[in-house]
Structures are given as structure tokens and as C-alpha cells.
Amino acid sequence: MSFLVLLLIGAVFNAVILAALPFVKYKNFFSCLSTAALAAVIAIPVNFLGGIVAKITALLLWFIPFFGPALINPIVQLILLWTMSAISLYAADQIIEDFEIPTMGQTFQAALLLGIAQLVAGVIIGLLFVV
Numbered sequence: 476m477s478f479l480v481l482l483l484i485g486a487v488f489n490a491v492i493l494a495a496l497p498f499v500k501y502k503n504f505f506s507c508l509s510t511a512a513l514a515a516v517i518a519i520p521v522n523f524l525g526g527i528v529a530k531i532t533a534l535l536l537w538f539i540p541f542f543g544p545a546l547i548n549p550i551v552q553l554i555l556l557w558t559m560s561a562i563s564l565y566a567a568d569q570i571i572e573d574f575e576i577p578t579m580g581q582t583f584q585a586a587l588l589l590g591i592a593q594l595v596a597g598v599i600i601g602l603l604f605v606v
Contacts, residue, residue: 482512485515489511489589490504490507490510491507492592493511493585496585499575500575500577506572506574509571510568513571514564517563518559518560518563522559525559529551556590557583557586560589560590561582561586
């Protein structure tokens with residue numbers, strides 16, 4: 476039950492961010508909400524497959540002498556996560572009729588801005604519970 480509540484809260488938060496982006500074209504807020512919710516649902520299997528690809532990549536990089544372990548770093552993981560969330564957002568954008576992000580570059584930009592907004596919100600919420 477808590478997973479569904481978190482999914483709903485995340486979808487509403489992402490819908491507000493998507494509605495605020497100037498390059499996003501949408502009919503009403505419900506189309507932003509449905510796109511955000513669908514992107515979150517699509518992200519579950521996409522992130523699972525992305526995790527498998529990341530582990531295989533890390534395993535292959537580990538066998539490169541001297542430089543292999545240095546290549547496995549958080550930046551590679553962040554780029555992979557960013558790509559996976561952009562793919563999920565693009566798939567949701569193609570399915571929902573009343574929502575459009577014009578170019579793939581803007582889809583990657585929207586995914587990056589959503590990730591940054593989620594990070595900032597998580598830090599703010601975390602600071603509220605610490606104090």
C-alpha cells in the first residue's frame with residue numbers, strides 16, 4: 476500500500492514539474508499527471524533491465540587491467556539512470572495523446588530536471604525530519 480501512495484505522490488510531484496516546463500505541450504493538468512504516472516510505471520521494468528546492464532558493464536570493466544575498476548564510478552551510474560528515466564518519459568509521451576515533448580533532446584532535459592527536482596525535494600524533506 477505504501478508503494479502505491481509513494482507512486483501517487485511522486486506522480487503528482489512530477490506532473491507539477493512537467494507542467495512548469497516551458498517546452499512541454501499539454502492539454503490539461505490531468506494529461507501531465509497521467510504521463511508522469513505512466514512514466515513511473517514504465518520505469519520499473521526499464522530500471523530493472525538497466526540494473527542488469529549496469530552490472531554486466533561493471534563486471535566487464537572490472538577485468539580491464541589497471542583502469543577497469545577506476546571506470547566504475549557513480550558518474551557512469553548517474554548517466555545510465557538519467558538515460559533510463561528519459562526512455563521511460565519518452566515512452567509515456569508517445570502513449571498519452573494530450574501530452575507532447577517536441578524533441579528527444581528536450582525529453583532528456585525534462586528527465587534531468589525531474590531528477591534534480593526530486594533530489595532537491597528529497598534533501599529538503601530529509602532536512603525537515605532531521606531538525
